[in-house]
Amino acid sequence: MHSRSPASRTGRPRSAAADAAILAATREALVDLGWSKLTLGDVATRAGVAKTTLYRRWAGKNELVVDAVAELFDALELPDRGSLAADIEGVVLQFAAILALPEAKSGLMAVVAEATRDDALRERVRASVVDRQKRLVLEGRARAQARGELPPEPDPGAAARTADLIFDMVAGAVVHRTLVSGQPVDEEWVRGFTQVLLRGLTAQSTRPVAG
Amino acid sequence: MHSRSPASRTGRPRSAAADAAILAATREALVDLGWSKLTLGDVATRAGVAKTTLYRRWAGKNELVVDAVAELFDALELPDRGSLAADIEGVVLQFAAILALPEAKSGLMAVVAEATRDDALRERVRASVVDRQKRLVLEGRARAQARGELPPEPDPGAAARTADLIFDMVAGAVVHRTLVSGQPVDEEWVRGFTQVLLRGLTAQSTRPVAG
DNA sequence: GGCTTTCGCTACGAGTCGTAGCGTAATGCC
DNA sequence: GGCATTACGCTACGACTCGTAGCGAAAGCC
Numbered sequence: 001m002h003s004r005s006p007a008s009r010t011g012r013p014r015s016a017a018a019d020a021a022i023l024a025a026t027r028e029a030l031v032d033l034g035w036s037k038l039t040l041g042d043v044a045t046r047a048g049v050a051k052t053t054l055y056r057r058w059a060g061k062n063e064l065v066v067d068a069v070a071e072l073f074d075a076l077e078l079p080d081r082g083s084l085a086a087d088i089e090g091v092v093l094q095f096a097a098i099l100a101l102p103e104a105k106s107g108l109m110a111v112v113a114e115a116t117r118d119d120a121l122r123e124r125v126r127a128s129v130v131d132r133q134k135r136l137v138l139e140g141r142a143r144a145q146a147r148g149e150l151p152p153e154p155d156p157g158a159a160a161r162t163a164d165l166i167f168d169m170v171a172g173a174v175v176h177r178t179l180v181s182g183q184p185v186d187e188e189w190v191r192g193f194t195q196v197l198l199r200g201l202t203a204q205s206t207r208p209v210a211g
Numbered sequence: 212m213h214s215r216s217p218a219s220r221t222g223r224p225r226s227a228a229a230d231a232a233i234l235a236a237t238r239e240a241l242v243d244l245g246w247s248k249l250t251l252g253d254v255a256t257r258a259g260v261a262k263t264t265l266y267r268r269w270a271g272k273n274e275l276v277v278d279a280v281a282e283l284f285d286a287l288e289l290p291d292r293g294s295l296a297a298d299i300e301g302v303v304l305q306f307a308a309i310l311a312l313p314e315a316k317s318g319l320m321a322v323v324a325e326a327t328r329d330d331a332l333r334e335r336v337r338a339s340v341v342d343r344q345k346r347l348v349l350e351g352r353a354r355a356q357a358r359g360e361l362p363p364e365p366d367p368g369a370a371a372r373t374a375d376l377i378f379d380m381v382a383g384a385v386v387h388r389t390l391v392s393g394q395p396v397d398e399e400w401v402r403g404f405t406q407v408l409l410r411g412l413t414a415q416s417t418r419p420v421a422g
Numbered sequence: 423g424g425c426t427t428t429c430g431c432t433a434c435g436a437g438t439c440g441t442a443g444c445g446t447a448a449t450g451c452c
Numbered sequence: 453g454g455c456a457t458t459a460c461g462c463t464a465c466g467a468c469t470c471g472t473a474g475c476g477a478a479a480g481c482c
Contacts, residue, residue: 011458012448109324172387200411222427
């Protein structure tokens with residue numbers, strides 16, 4: 001999006017160290033102050049840069065926090081644990097661990113709330129945060145279909161809709177549990193969740209999913 | 212919580228009309244301005260009351276918006292549609308319709324974000340908004356167990372955990388679909404969601420749930 | 423009428439916002 | 453080395469919002 005695709009234009013280049021310091025300072029301020037009391041002036045002071053430098057790179061608080069929080073989700077991976085249930089449990093626990101961080105808690109939902117009235121911000125969140133999570137769903141699903149644990153979906157449209165549905169169910173449940181209910185996503189909860197997701201509510205809840 | 216449980220103490224009583232006007236003005240301001248640009252001064256002007264009156268009744272923006280948004284969820288009901296699947300679909304569509312309102316969209320998530328750092332606010336959200344939704348889960352579940360559609364759960368502890376799980380899955384998926392993915396919760400999506408919730412991902416997605 | 427509480431209004435200091443202006447620093451090109 | 457160009461740090465600024473204090477008037481109960 002930025003017009004610096006060519007190797008580097010003339011003039012003094014932007015300091016990459018400043019970028020990293022600003023984003024780290026933003027997360028630190030999120031922990032100390034939370035979203036509402038976070039000010040760009042304070043972030044600039046913490047990062048050791050001038051306030052004007054912040055405004056030269058980010059349009060405002062929303063965009064800055066999106067970038068700061070997005071980095072937290074870089075750690076998400078999908079290790080092969082042998083079964084779909086184990087894969088889901090592993091990824092959900094990872095996701096929940098990130099969401100439980102105070103810098104993610106206070107920043108992410110606030111930005112999502114702002115994004116309901118700002119299409120550009122919503123797109124930024126989608127590209128920086130959501131798509132990175134959704135990719136795990138696509139990979140895990142393909143892996144499970146290759147294992148024969150999930151029925152194949154030849155129609156690409158239906159496959160995309162199902163992937164979106166799974167993504168909203170998984171991410172939504174974890175986010176709701178963490179931020180709205182305020183309860184921990186521990187192993188017991190994850191087992192129950194995976195059970196329902198794979199077998200449904202109508203199954204006996206004590207029957208193991210791997211059968 | 213307020214110390215006005217006795218019929219009415221001495222002195223001039225608070226105007227109930229002012230309360231209603233303020234909450235309505237808050238929702239109106241949420242639609243026009245969104246959470247971040249909403250100011251209590253503006254709400255007071257819209258409601259035709261003095262700014263000081265607002266501060267006498269609510270501690271701040273957070274508490275005011277919680278009360279304003281909570282009223283939107285009064286309309287939630289659980290009509291008996293004959294089967295668990297139909298009950299779920301009906302309630303989810305109701306919930307989604309409320310969440311799609313701009314005053315709910317912009318306000319609810321912002322308040323939840325703030326509640327991650329404010330235990331009193333979290334409790335207020337729980338009592339005003341969340342419990343009202345969770346009650347529907349409890350009723351619907353009991354009804355389905357009476358019908359024989361869900362296995363009974365004799366252990367009260369396990370029953371409570373399962374109810375919490377269902378609630379986080381239902382509400383979380385709808386909220387995530389609406390606010391994060393930014394996609395509509397239409398009948399097609401609700402059918403797919405109910406299918407997965409009741410039968411699980413491993414079931415053939417085209418097989419009807421009612422068998 | 424007297425007591426108590428609420429209401430509308432005005433005014434205020436404190437804090438934040440986002441920007442403008444200026445001199446300096448760092449790079450690419452010649 | 454010199455020049456153009458861009459980024460940086462710093463200061464200052466008007467505009468806005470916040471939450472509160474103080475006042476006189478209004479609306480109830482005894």
